[in-house]
Amino acid sequence: MGESFHDQLLEDSRFLKADRRLDTELTDKVILQLNRIYPQILTDKEATKFRDLDVPTCVRLGELLTHLLGKGEEACKEFYRALHLHVEEVYFSLPTRLRLRDSLDPLAYPGVYKQRYALNDRGPLFFLSCFSVAVGMAILYYYSESKVTGGSRALGMAALGLGRKTREVLIWYTEEILTK
Numbered sequence: 523m524g525e526s527f528h529d530q531l532l533e534d535s536r537f538l539k540a541d542r543r544l545d546t547e548l549t550d551k552v553i554l555q556l557n558r559i560y561p562q563i564l565t566d567k568e569a570t571k572f573r574d575l576d577v578p579t580c581v582r583l584g585e586l587l588t589h590l591l592g593k594g595e596e597a598c599k600e601f602y603r604a605l606h607l608h609v610e611e612v613y614f615s616l617p618t619r620l621r622l623r624d625s626l627d628p629l630a631y632p633g634v635y636k637q638r639y640a641l642n643d644r645g646p647l648f649f650l651s652c653f654s655v656a657v658g659m660a661i662l663y664y665y666s667e668s669k670v671t672g673g674s675r676a677l678g679m680a681a682l683g684l685g686r687k688t689r690e691v692l693i694w695y696t697e698e699i700l701t702k
Contacts, residue, residue, distance in 0.1 A: 527598035528591065530618040535587045537617055539580055546579045548609050553586065555604035556597075563590070563597045 538544060544552075550573055557569035564572075572586045590597045606613045613619065 525618070526595055527602060528595050530616075531587065531591060531598040531601065534616045534618050535584075535591070538587065538612075539584050541612060541615075543612050544579070544583060544609060546575070548612075549579055549583055549586075551608040552601070552604045555608065556600060559604075560597075560600050563593055563600055 553564065553569050553572050556564040557566065568589065572582050572589075574582065587601075590601050602613070614623075
């Protein structure tokens with residue numbers, strides 16, 4: 523990455539303060555993560571100050587970000603790690619993360635291919651012509667079924683090379699047509 527975590531947090535802090543997805547509970551989770559795992563970044567006294575429920579969440583979050591920016595690069599990195607762990611949807615919608623995702627090499631990380639026709643590349647006219655041929659054959663078969671008995675005989679002859687169950691069905695169908 524070209525930027526440091528400190529620079530990224532400077533850029534993302536405006537977004538984080540305005541985003542309402544970081545409610546009181548999620549902000550407290552991030553503060554507790556920083557306090558418990560990294561007490562050198564956020565001491566117990568500082569964590570208690572940032573978890574004060576009498577202060578609005580957006581103010582507490584702004585003070586926390588200012589405090590972390592003053593602590594240095596490692597504190598900013600651990601804030602991003604805690605944010606990723608507890609509030610993934612906010613983490614992936616940060617301006618720096620969106621820019622990083624969009625700037626990746628498309629050959630190394632293939633995205634979603636924008637292909638208009640998934641099954642073939644012939645287009646809608648080809649589909650319509652094939653569909654109309656199939657409908658035409660279905661209509662021809664439907665209207666000529668009662669008049670032509672040669673087709674039913676051909677079905678009976680076709681049953682010779684098939685399995686026993688299939689043969690019985692085709693022969694039954696042929697006999698039923700002949701008895702009509």
